[in-house]
Amino acid sequence: MPANRFNGFTDYGIGIGLRIPHYDHILSRKPVVDWFEIISENFMIDGGRPLKTLDQILEQYRVVQHGVSMYFGSAEKLNREHLKKLKALVKRTKTPWLSDHLCWGSVDGTYSHDLLPMPYTFEAAKVTARNVREARDFLEVPVCVENVSSYAEFHVSEMTEWEFLNEVVERADCGILLDVNNIYVSSRNHSFNPYEYLNSVPADRVAQIHLAGHSKFQKYILDTHDHPVIDPVWKLYDHAIKLVGPTATLLEWDDHIPSFEEVHAEAMKAERFLPVAAV
Amino acid sequence: MAPLGRADEVSRKIKAGYIKANDRLTPVERLEIYSRSYWYRLIDSMYEDFPGLLAVLGPRAFDKIVRAYLADCPSRSFTLRNLGSRLHEWLGKNKKFAGNKIDVALDMIALEWAHIEAWDAAERKLLGPEDLLEPGPDLRIGLQPHISLLDLRYPVDDLRIRAASAHTEHETASNAVTKPKKRRALAVGRLKPQRIFVAVHRMDDSIYYRRLAHDEFRILEMLRERKPVGRALAKCVKESATPVAELQKNLEKWFASWAELGWLCGI
Numbered sequence: 001m002p003a004n005r006f007n008g009f010t011d012y013g014i015g016i017g018l019r020i021p022h023y024d025h026i027l028s029r030k031p032v033v034d035w036f037e038i039i040s041e042n043f044m045i046d047g048g049r050p051l052k053t054l055d056q057i058l059e060q061y062r063v064v065q066h067g068v069s070m071y072f073g074s075a076e077k078l079n080r081e082h083l084k085k086l087k088a089l090v091k092r093t094k095t096p097w098l099s100d101h102l103c104w105g106s107v108d109g110t111y112s113h114d115l116l117p118m119p120y121t122f123e124a125a126k127v128t129a130r131n132v133r134e135a136r137d138f139l140e141v142p143v144c145v146e147n148v149s150s151y152a153e154f155h156v157s158e159m160t161e162w163e164f165l166n167e168v169v170e171r172a173d174c175g176i177l178l179d180v181n182n183i184y185v186s187s188r189n190h191s192f193n194p195y196e197y198l199n200s201v202p203a204d205r206v207a208q209i210h211l212a213g214h215s216k217f218q219k220y221i222l223d224t225h226d227h228p229v230i231d232p233v234w235k236l237y238d239h240a241i242k243l244v245g246p247t248a249t250l251l252e253w254d255d256h257i258p259s260f261e262e263v264h265a266e267a268m269k270a271e272r273f274l275p276v277a278a279v
Numbered sequence: 280m281a282p283l284g285r286a287d288e289v290s291r292k293i294k295a296g297y298i299k300a301n302d303r304l305t306p307v308e309r310l311e312i313y314s315r316s317y318w319y320r321l322i323d324s325m326y327e328d329f330p331g332l333l334a335v336l337g338p339r340a341f342d343k344i345v346r347a348y349l350a351d352c353p354s355r356s357f358t359l360r361n362l363g364s365r366l367h368e369w370l371g372k373n374k375k376f377a378g379n380k381i382d383v384a385l386d387m388i389a390l391e392w393a394h395i396e397a398w399d400a401a402e403r404k405l406l407g408p409e410d411l412l413e414p415g416p417d418l419r420i421g422l423q424p425h426i427s428l429l430d431l432r433y434p435v436d437d438l439r440i441r442a443a444s445a446h447t448e449h450e451t452a453s454n455a456v457t458k459p460k461k462r463r464a465l466a467v468g469r470l471k472p473q474r475i476f477v478a479v480h481r482m483d484d485s486i487y488y489r490r491l492a493h494d495e496f497r498i499l500e501m502l503r504e505r506k507p508v509g510r511a512l513a514k515c516v517k518e519s520a521t522p523v524a525e526l527q528k529n530l531e532k533w534f535a536s537w538a539e540l541g542w543l544c545g546i
C-alpha cells in the first residue's frame with residue numbers, strides 16, 4: 001500500500017547514490033541494493049562510459065533521478081533545451097519520480113552551480129510552483145521538490161521555510177523530497193526547531209527522504225555530504241518516518257567517498273527506523 | 280560573479296539590505312559562505328580538467344589564470360563539464376597570463392579540452408558496407424564525433440599523460456558544498472618545441488592520444504570537413520612531399536587502422 005498519493009513506491013526501501021568510485025564494485029559484485037539515485041546532470045550527455053555504465057546498472061537495478069540544476073526557484077522560465085535532454089534521460093531510466101531543489105542558481109543563462117537560498121515570499125512561491133508544474137507537465141513524471149541547506153536568510157521573507165515549502169507544494173500539487181539532514185543544518189544555521197519544521201510538512205506529499213552527513217564549523221554547519229549521518233539527524237529521520245510512514249530513503253555521500261560497503265552499511269542503518277512490514 | 284570584497288563598503292550595505300544577520304554572523308559573512316563555496320567548486324573543477332596546464336604553468340600562474348578566466352567567462356552551462364570550453368579562446372586574448380609559456384599553454388589547453396570532449400561525445404554507427412554501395416567520386420566518410428584532430432607546436436601529449444591525476448573521470452554534479460582541496464602539480468622542465476599531429480579519441484571507454492603523420496592528419500581533417508574521399512586523397516597526393524608509391528602504401532595502412540580503431544562512420 002502506498003503511504004500517500006505521491007509515493008506509490010513505498011516498497012522502494014533504502015537506496016544509495018550512484019557514484020563513480022563505486023562503479024566497478026557494483027558491476028562486478030552486483031550487491032543487493034534496493035535502488036540507486038543518480039544525479040541527472042551527470043548523464044545528460046551524448047555517449048561514453050557514463051551512459052554505458054548507466055545502461056548496465058539499469059539492467060539490474062531500479063534508478064531514481066535527482067537533479068541539481070533545474071532551479072525551480074528561478075524567476076525565469078525553465079530552459080526548454082534542458083528539459084528536452086532531461087526527458088530523454090527520463091525515458092532511458094524510466095524513473096518513477098524525479099526530484100530537484102527548492103532554490104535558484106542561475107541568472108540570464110549564467111550558472112552558479114550552487115543551490116542558492118530563496119526569499120520566502122508569496123510571489124516567489126507562485127513562480128516556483130509555476131516552474132514545478134511546467135517541469136512535471138513537460139517531463140510527464142511526478143516531480144518532487146527538495147528542501148535545501150541554507151546559510152543566509154532574506155529580510156523580505158514573509159514566512160518560515162516550512163510555510164514556504166507548504167505554499168509551493170500546495171500550489172504546484174507536487175511531492176516533497178524531504179532532506180532531514182538539510183532541515184538539521186538549516187535549523188542550526190538559522191536557530192529554529194527542526195521538529196517544528198518536520199511537524200508542519202504535509203506528510204501526504206513526502207515521496208522520498210534524503211539522509212547525509214555534514215561538517216561543523218564554529219559559527220555554522222556546512223552541508224558537505226562527506227561524513228556519516230549524526231545521531232540528531234537519525235532522530236529526526238525516526239520522527240519523520242513516524243509522521244509520513246515507510247518512505248523511499250536515500251543516503252547521500254558526495255565527497256571523500258568511502259568504499260561501497262561502508263556507504264551501504266551507513267545507509268542500511270535506516271532500516272532500524274522503518275516499520276518492519278515495509279522493509 | 281566576483282568574490283565578495285571585504286573592503287567593499289557599498290556592496291556591504293547593499294548586501295545587509297537584503298540579508299539578515301544572525302547571532303553569530305553578519306550578512307556579509309553569511310554571503311561569503313556562498314561566495315567561497317562558488318569559487319572552490321569552480322576552481323576545483325578546473326584543476327580536475329586541466330592537470331596538464333597546471334604542470335606547464337605551476338600552481339601560482341595556474342590559479343591566477345583560472346580566477347581571471349572564471350571572472351571573465353562564468354559558466355554558461357548547466358554542467359561544470361563545459362566550464363573550460365572558452366579557456367583556449369580566452370587565453371589567446373589574454374596572453375600575458377602565461378608569459379613566455381603561452382604557446383605550450385595553448386597547446387595543452389587544446390589537448391585537455393579535446394580529452395573532455397572525447398570522454399562523453401556521441402559514438403555513431405561504424406561505417407558499414409551499405410555506406411560504400413556507391414563508391415563514386417562523391418563518396419563521403421564521416422569521423423566519429425569523439426575524435427579531435429590537433430596540430431600542436433609542442434609535444435604536450437606525453438606531458439599530459441604524466442600529469443594526469445588519478446581520477447581522470449569528471450563527475451560534474453553533486454548537491455554538496457565543496458570544501459577546499461590540496462593540489463599538487465607535477466614539476467616539469469621546459470618543453471622543447473616540436474610540431475606534432477595528434478588525434479584525441481575514445482576506444483573502449485578510455486581516451487587515447489594517437490600521433491599522426493602530417494599527410495594522415497590532412498586527410499582526416501578533410502574527411503571531417505566533409506570533402507569527398509576522392510578529392511581529399513587527390514589533394515593529399517598533390518601536396519605531399521612523400522613519393523606517390525610510398526604514400527599509396529601509407530594510405531592503405533592508415534585506412535585499415537582507422538577502420539580498426541572505429542574512427543569511420545557514415546555522414
Ligand SMILES: [Fe+2]
Nearest residue numbers: 146179210252
Ligand atoms: Fe539532499
